Amino acid sequence: MQGDSRDDIFRDVFDHVYPIIFRIVHRIVGREDVAEELCQEAFIKYYERVERFPDNDQAKYWLIRVARNLALNVTKRSGRERRAYERAVHEPAPLARSGEEELIRRESAEEVQHALELLPPKLRDVLILKEYGDLNYKEIGSILGITEGNVKVRVFRAREKLLSLLEGRG
Amino acid sequence: MSIDPVTLSAYLDGEVPERFHDEIRQELESNPRAALMHDRFAGLQRKLPRLPDERVHASAARSWQKLQRPVPAALPSLWRRSVSLPLPALAGVAAVLVAILGLGLWSLIPGRQDARDHLTAGGDVDVTIRVDGSNMEDVLQWLVDQNMLGEVNIQLPEQRFQIVGEPVLLKPDYIPEVVEE
Numbered sequence: 001m002q003g004d005s006r007d008d009i010f011r012d013v014f015d016h017v018y019p020i021i022f023r024i025v026h027r028i029v030g031r032e033d034v035a036e037e038l039c040q041e042a043f044i045k046y047y048e049r050v051e052r053f054p055d056n057d058q059a060k061y062w063l064i065r066v067a068r069n070l071a072l073n074v075t076k077r078s079g080r081e082r083r084a085y086e087r088a089v090h091e092p093a094p095l096a097r098s099g100e101e102e103l104i105r106r107e108s109a110e111e112v113q114h115a116l117e118l119l120p121p122k123l124r125d126v127l128i129l130k131e132y133g134d135l136n137y138k139e140i141g142s143i144l145g146i147t148e149g150n151v152k153v154r155v156f157r158a159r160e161k162l163l164s165l166l167e168g169r170g
Numbered sequence: 171m172s173i174d175p176v177t178l179s180a181y182l183d184g185e186v187p188e189r190f191h192d193e194i195r196q197e198l199e200s201n202p203r204a205a206l207m208h209d210r211f212a213g214l215q216r217k218l219p220r221l222p223d224e225r226v227h228a229s230a231a232r233s234w235q236k237l238q239r240p241v242p243a244a245l246p247s248l249w250r251r252s253v254s255l256p257l258p259a260l261a262g263v264a265a266v267l268v269a270i271l272g273l274g275l276w277s278l279i280p281g282r283q284d285a286r287d288h289l290t291a292g293g294d295v296d297v298t299i300r301v302d303g304s305n306m307e308d309v310l311q312w313l314v315d316q317n318m319l320g321e322v323n324i325q326l327p328e329q330r331f332q333i334v335g336e337p338v339l340l341k342p343d344y345i346p347e348v349v350e351e
Contacts, residue, residue: 018230040233109219137185156179
């Protein structure tokens with residue numbers, strides 16, 4: 001990192017972290033255009049502070065925290081969290097599948113979306129960071145300020161709860 | 171099941187140390203309940219909707235373009251700039267400010283008027299002119315010339331004169347006959 005210019009460091013972090021925070025923020029707000037704007041905002045804030053981070057990992061954790069908080073603020077303000085989640089399902093249809101299979105698959109994805117939204121915030125947070133941020137338990141613990149053990153238990157409980165919601169057991 | 175479900179969930183995420191992997195694999199092969207739980211968790215992961223990579227990369231490219239646009243330099247906040255002034259200059263500025271403030275406050279004092287404002291507003295002006303008796307006629311004539319003669323009150327020393335009768339208004343060209351007692 002020493003010897004790299006500010007812009008080089010910024011570019012390096014952007015390339016590595018943008019996909020992570022975009023997926024996380026998109027999962028929270030449910031819209032690609034909103035997620036894109038929030039990610040840009042997070043990176044603008046980061047640019048003002050590039051020199052303050054000892055390494056790119058710390059920058060990554062900081063960006064994820066900031067982006068996540070921006071996204072949560074948006075969902076709180078808009079009060080339309082449910083509809084944002086419902087609009088967020090976008091997946092390309094595999095060529096080999098029939099129309100009926102595609103419909104079943106899309107309905108299934110929407111069900112998962114809805115169930116994800118119904119999770120308690122603490123469980124949803126860790127699951128989103130794990131499944132969409134592709135972060136390990138230690139990293140999730142650093143971002144949320146909890147222990148690895150807590151992360152492990154919360155991920156398990158989130159999966160259990162999600163499965164029970166999808167199976168109609170509540 | 172000898173392996174707890176939390177460990178099974180962590181195993182799916184690659185969070186279990188490698189020295190336990192053989193034991194877990196054996197458990198999954200021999201224990202249907204453990205296998206079922208593992209499959210349910212794995213199935214859930216596959217069901218979670220994900221954005222395609224190309225859409226994520228496209229968003230990254232757009233965002234990078236936007237971030238490259240020059241941003242107007244933010245003006246430094248006035249409150250956070252440090253300003254140093256020599257003390258005499260500072261004292262001078264303070265004195266000027268106090269003087270301006272004082273003048274401003276003085277001008278706002280209600281009812282304060284100069285004589286011209288008062289006359290313009292049609293107010294009466296009390297003027298006291300001290301003259302000796304030899305100049306009285308000249309004074310009255312001057313007042314007439316200035317068209318300033320209205321009511322003239324003559325105050326006489328009390329010990330030399332006695333007030334007799336009712337006061338009358340005198341016009342300068344009217345001198346009443348002396349009244350014989």
